Amino acid sequence: MKIYLPLDSAAVALGADEIAESIQKHAQAKAVTVTLVRNGSRGMVWLEPMVEVESPAGRLAFGPMSLADVPALFGDLSAHPKALGLTDDLPWLKAQTRLTFARVGVIDPLSLDDYKTQGGLSGLTRALGMDRAAIVAEVTASGLRGRGGAGFPTGIKWKTVSEAVADRKYIVCNADEGDSATFADRMLMEGDPFTLIEGMAIAGLACGATKGFVYIRSEYPVAIRVMEEAVKIARAAGVLGASVLGCGKAFDMEVRVGAGAYVCGEETSLLNSLEGKRGVVRAKPPLPALQGFMGKPTVVNNVISLASIPVIFEKGAEFYKGFGLGRSRGTIPLQIAGNVKHGGLYEIAFGLTLGDIVDKIAGGTASGRPVKAVQVGGPLGAYFPRSLFDTPFGYEEFAGKDGLIGHAGLTVFDDSADMLAQARFAMEFCAIESCGKCTPCRIGAVRGVETVDRIAKGDASAIPLLTDLCATMKAGSLCALGGFTPYPVLSALSHFPDDFTRMKDAAE
Amino acid sequence: MLDSNTTIAKVEDILARHHGMEGALLPILHAIQAEFGHVPQVVLPVVAKAMNISRAEVHGVMSFYHDFREEPAGRHVIKLCRAEACQAVGADRVADHAKKLLGLEWHETAKNGSVTLEPIFCLGLCACGPAALVDGKLVGRVDEAKLDALVEEMK
Numbered sequence: 001m002k003i004y005l006p007l008d009s010a011a012v013a014l015g016a017d018e019i020a021e022s023i024q025k026h027a028q029a030k031a032v033t034v035t036l037v038r039n040g041s042r043g044m045v046w047l048e049p050m051v052e053v054e055s056p057a058g059r060l061a062f063g064p065m066s067l068a069d070v071p072a073l074f075g076d077l078s079a080h081p082k083a084l085g086l087t088d089d090l091p092w093l094k095a096q097t098r099l100t101f102a103r104v105g106v107i108d109p110l111s112l113d114d115y116k117t118q119g120g121l122s123g124l125t126r127a128l129g130m131d132r133a134a135i136v137a138e139v140t141a142s143g144l145r146g147r148g149g150a151g152f153p154t155g156i157k158w159k160t161v162s163e164a165v166a167d168r169k170y171i172v173c174n175a176d177e178g179d180s181a182t183f184a185d186r187m188l189m190e191g192d193p194f195t196l197i198e199g200m201a202i203a204g205l206a207c208g209a210t211k212g213f214v215y216i217r218s219e220y221p222v223a224i225r226v227m228e229e230a231v232k233i234a235r236a237a238g239v240l241g242a243s244v245l246g247c248g249k250a251f252d253m254e255v256r257v258g259a260g261a262y263v264c265g266e267e268t269s270l271l272n273s274l275e276g277k278r279g280v281v282r283a284k285p286p287l288p289a290l291q292g293f294m295g296k297p298t299v300v301n302n303v304i305s306l307a308s309i310p311v312i313f314e315k316g317a318e319f320y321k322g323f324g325l326g327r328s329r330g331t332i333p334l335q336i337a338g339n340v341k342h343g344g345l346y347e348i349a350f351g352l353t354l355g356d357i358v359d360k361i362a363g364g365t366a367s368g369r370p371v372k373a374v375q376v377g378g379p380l381g382a383y384f385p386r387s388l389f390d391t392p393f394g395y396e397e398f399a400g401k402d403g404l405i406g407h408a409g410l411t412v413f414d415d416s417a418d419m420l421a422q423a424r425f426a427m428e429f430c431a432i433e434s435c436g437k438c439t440p441c442r443i444g445a446v447r448g449v450e451t452v453d454r455i456a457k458g459d460a461s462a463i464p465l466l467t468d469l470c471a472t473m474k475a476g477s478l479c480a481l482g483g484f485t486p487y488p489v490l491s492a493l494s495h496f497p498d499d500f501t502r503m504k505d506a507a508e
Numbered sequence: 509m510l511d512s513n514t515t516i517a518k519v520e521d522i523l524a525r526h527h528g529m530e531g532a533l534l535p536i537l538h539a540i541q542a543e544f545g546h547v548p549q550v551v552l553p554v555v556a557k558a559m560n561i562s563r564a565e566v567h568g569v570m571s572f573y574h575d576f577r578e579e580p581a582g583r584h585v586i587k588l589c590r591a592e593a594c595q596a597v598g599a600d601r602v603a604d605h606a607k608k609l610l611g612l613e614w615h616e617t618a619k620n621g622s623v624t625l626e627p628i629f630c631l632g633l634c635a636c637g638p639a640a641l642v643d644g645k646l647v648g649r650v651d652e653a654k655l656d657a658l659v660e661e662m663k
Contacts, residue, residue, distance in 0.1 A: 013646035218538075256535065258534075409634065422595075
């Protein structure tokens with residue numbers, strides 16, 4: 001009997017380890033031989049822990065599992081109280097276009113054989129037959145843009161590093177996924193770490209870099225463990241090392257762990273942290289592509305950008321580019337979070353409207369109350385009201401509505417949310433996490449909290465002051481922390497003005 | 509409590525293990541904290557000397573990051589997520605309950621050293637919040653009753 005049960009953090013947080021223990025115990029008692037594979041999550045967090053049992057017809061899903069549901073796994077499966085049917089037939093999965101996440105939840109994350117059986121390493125193998133310029137051109141042609149949030153074309157970044165002349169170059173993977181509502185990096189690293197390794201190896205070949213780092217935040221203990229093991233396995237198998245798959249070119253990598261500083265998700269601050277310094281933001285230029293880690297040309301890419309590389313090489317740039325809308329090409333792993341009925345990861349081509357994502361895919365709120373606002377793009381993203389639900393999911397489309405898609409995380413709030421409190425939190429968070437280098441962010445965030453508090457007390461004259469402060473932060477901050485904190489603040493103010501005048505009304 | 513000679517010997521061993529590593533200071537501080545539960549201030553000059561940087565620089569780095577502690581934490585550490593996705597499902601309410609239950613504010617440790625309460629900004633459990641990290645164990649959908657049970661288990 002082959003049983004799959006995720007090792008994914010979300011599944012574990014909902015009791016997967018205890019279920020695993022119980023499955024082994026019951027199997028032993030019933031003298032059934034069970035092969036228990038700890039896979040990645042299929043992304044349906046409301047069904048976690050979700051168990052899958054292999055059957056001749058395909059994998060059968062059961063969830064959300066509790067300890068009481070374990071014994072029935074050894075009886076008539078069709079009568080199991082948590083039976084969901086064939087995994088592949090679940091509507092949430094069926095409607096997706098899984099390119100980057102194709103293997104997540106399907107394979108044993110730490111089995112290189114499983115990985116190869118499911119198309120793994122074919123992208124790298126193809127890249128090995130191409131010269132540097134051709135690899136870079138393929139990435140450019142795919143239309144892939146930085147999935148970390150900035151949306152910078154990945155091919156152009158690689159070209160800069162590839163053409164730079166230096167004795168050493170580096171590939172740095174930004175896995176400091178600190179934005180609330182985002183967990184795609186975590187799920188990818190936990191569920192299919194070899195994809196990231198393969199993507200980084202291709203980046204290394206393209207740029208002439210021989211060393212890579214994955215900088216993972218310390219809040220992700222499972223991802224750290226899985227990535228570290230995967231790197232060891234890849235090295236032992238010759239995927240990494242002095243001669244990548246025997247091609248004669250070297251590429252190796254190390255996993256590094258952050259230390260709880262949100263700002264280290266900003267690329268220059270991450271590089272300082274990686275160098276063993278305070279995670280303070282650097283002024284640009286020089287670009288990291290020319291002077292990055294240790295002053296050498298460095299590619300800094302998000303996990304999802306790098307993990308999308310293997311499929312682009314396996315299936316071709318044109319295939320990948322065929323998905324999406326406008327200048328947003330390919331697929332995007334939406335992360336649906338907060339107060340939702342159906343939360344989790346949903347990979348789909350760009351272009352769905354926000355309303356379809358929230359009402360149809362997420363199924364509205366978990367509380368059953370009306371949706372009030374959706375924060376798109378993490379703590380630095382704007383709050384969208386229902387009146388903007390027709391916005392299609394794409395970089396330019398969201399920018400056109402004074403928002404951003406960021407790392408594609410969506411936090412849904414019901415009508416009990418107080419948008420003034422959310423605006424205050426945005427400023428408070430910026431004050432806590434500011435690296436302190438530039439004044440608009442360091443001082444502005446503190447003044448921002450005070451100004452929101454004045455508004456909360458009914459002082460309407462503080463509203464233009466807040467708007468003015470936001471303009472200063474937006475224009476004068478060195479990086480996106482101070483520069484984008486105004487997005488949640490101003491969107492809360494402009495779309496939900498009633499929440500900013502309540503005290504005044506009460507006073508009158 | 510280890511005497512300072514033993515502490516320094518252990519740190520020298522950690523430093524030797526990281527010799528030649530590029531940008532080794534964060535891995536070294538992590539290793540020291542894993543060994544002692546905090547970063548004893550007596551070791552800063554030892555680290556500084558080995559890295560050929562000033563003690564102030566080591567202090568600057570360690571104090572920049574939320575993870576590194578100068579003082580040992582309580583026997584148990586409860587970290588509650590305060591970020592937006594968890595707020596949307598009641599994290600503030602659960603945090604208020606935790607503060608009352610433990611009689612602690614954020615970053616405080618109980619007088620008897622039993623427990624430390626800390627905020628954390630996102631564990632990537634945003635579709636099953638409110639989330640917590642209790643003694644290194646991930647916990648999802650934390651409500652008042654679940655928190656009471658977790659605290660009860662610690663006794």
